[in-house]
Amino acid sequence: METKKPKLGVITDGISRDFEHALGVMTRAGLEYAELQFLWDKEVGDLDKDQMARVRQLVADYKVKVACISRHNFVGMGVNQTEIGDEAYKRHMEGLKRCIEMAQALECPKVRIMSFRREMILFGKGGAESWVVADGAWDKLLELMKGPVELAEREGVELVLETGNNAMVPSAYLGRKLIDDMGSQHLKILWDPGNCLYANEPAYPEGWEALRGGYMGHLHVKDAIVEMRKATVTFCAMGEGELASSFEPAGTHEGTRRTR
Numbered sequence: 001m002e003t004k005k006p007k008l009g010v011i012t013d014g015i016s017r018d019f020e021h022a023l024g025v026m027t028r029a030g031l032e033y034a035e036l037q038f039l040w041d042k043e044v045g046d047l048d049k050d051q052m053a054r055v056r057q058l059v060a061d062y063k064v065k066v067a068c069i070s071r072h073n074f075v076g077m078g079v080n081q082t083e084i085g086d087e088a089y090k091r092h093m094e095g096l097k098r099c100i101e102m103a104q105a106l107e108c109p110k111v112r113i114m115s116f117r118r119e120m121i122l123f124g125k126g127g128a129e130s131w132v133v134a135d136g137a138w139d140k141l142l143e144l145m146k147g148p149v150e151l152a153e154r155e156g157v158e159l160v161l162e163t164g165n166n167a168m169v170p171s172a173y174l175g176r177k178l179i180d181d182m183g184s185q186h187l188k189i190l191w192d193p194g195n196c197l198y199a200n201e202p203a204y205p206e207g208w209e210a211l212r213g214g215y216m217g218h219l220h221v222k223d224a225i226v227e228m229r230k231a232t233v234t235f236c237a238m239g240e241g242e243l244a245s246s247f248e249p250a251g252t253h254e255g256t257r258r259t260r
Contacts, residue, residue, distance in 0.1 A: 026064070036102075039051070076117050110159075113159050117167070189217060223247070
């Protein structure tokens with residue numbers, strides 16, 4: 001069976017916010033796909049016309065493809081403190097619209113969104129539903145997500161919602177549930193298994209199996225060590241953290257997880 005070549009890229013400001021310098025480094029490393037988050041002094045969605053023209057020219061000059069427009073849309077907003085008509089929500093919707101316009105201009109199929117601010121317990125049983133669940137938070141998330149998803153459907157782009165360690169969707173499991181509940185082909189999950197460690201979700205098999213069947217639209221790869229009782233996350237070189245076994249060649253995975 002023929003193996004597909006992986007589409008490898010990098011978030012360019014992970015190299016440098018100087019976009020041309022970042023493109024030079026990534027292309028010399030053999031990476032074809034650029035994910036755009038911060039360029040020069042601005043976040044994507046905030047660039048002026050001259051900066052956008054410069055982006056388009058550099059993308060053409062370096063012969064790269066833009067994989068995702070990754071603004072922090074809807075990050076850190078409490079679902080039960082946010083209403084569709086309030087100023088903060090409208091401001092984030094306007095930012096999303098600008099990101100979609102940027103994606104269309106760069107022939108990029110994907111735009112990242114975040115899933116508001118995390119509520120720790122969304123569902124409960126055995127009496128817990130009456131005492132410790134954030135009442136109505138999941139249903140409110142679905143309500144707040146309706147506008148972004150409908151916008152993506154109208155504009156013909158794919159929203160990729162990142163699994164965030166401080167987000168309402170911190171795991172692949174909840175990502176799959178969100179997509180099922182929303183029922184749109186224009187919403188996929190941007191899986192960051194390093195972030196999912198803070199939801200106590202191993203990348204394999206739990207995370208991987210949850211997103212099989214067309215739920216994953218984009219992937220971030222990093223390694224980390226999570227110490228939940230200390231509320232601490234430490235980023236580290238790939239292969240030196242809790243995802244070490246996930247980076248082993250196919251057939252050698254032992255399903256282990258390093259804990260502290």
